[in-house]
Amino acid sequence: MFLDDVSKFLGDLFRPKPDHITVSSAPAPAKTLLPEKLPRHVAIIMDGNGRWATGRGLPRSAGHAAGTEALRDIIRASDDWGIGALSLYAFSTENWSRSKDEVSALMGLLLRYFNSEIDELDEKNVKITILGDVEGMPQPQREALVNAMARTADNTGLRLNIALNYGGRAELVRAAQRLARRAVEGEIAPEEIDEAAFSGELYTAHLPDVDLLIRTSGEMRTSNFLPWQLVYAEMVFDSCYWPDFDRVRYLKCLWEYARRDRRFGGVKGQAPERANSEEDAN
């Protein structure tokens, strides 16, 4: 990627945002939020579909269907509010171990979602990226995913990342293998392998690290989701099940993020010291 591309890309992430965000039914003080306080990259673990359904005497697939409705509006809200990138954990490599019926219901929902939303997403300039092993998806889903990525490849709006057939450790192993291959082919020297080179081989290459991770359903773990990208993420856990997550709850998470004090290992008010400065050398 050339420098011009990089600055264009970063410009896209900082694209104009609304003056402030208001959700009419949000209780005070979470009514408005200034754009400069917004996270650039939000990741969400959409948990609790099964429990939502079971609690209502419904099959788990009904929870996933309701979860898809919630997801539709959270994507729209992210776009409305000018979030730069949104990464959603939709199907992990471990999820294949669920019952055949549940996996098939999820695959059906996925296909219907892409078929019904792709026009609107493309129209809204959303760029879709699938995080995970697309090749390992069933053929109809694979085709829909490849088509969605190709169709929106040049879009410059919200970066919508959907993790499917995704495992965080597998992503790290894949990045290591890709770097090793490049080293063997003489394209990169082993000592040139640094954090930037490693990040560049992840599914999220060229995206900033996650600023805010949201997980619903009261569980407090990261479950093999974006282990590299989450290292400095602020985490907000909402006790509601995913189908009940809405704009108001989302805004509360953003509000909680805005009041956090992020120090990245430094000390507030102190400029970072330069490593290997001239003074160090003397």
Ligand code: FPP
């Ligand atoms: C976790 O809840 C949720 C999932 C494994 C699937 C998430 C999928 C969707 C929200 C909809 C489909 C996605 C797209 C992109 C259309 P769980 O089933 O583990 O809930 P539980 O912990 O209560 O059992």
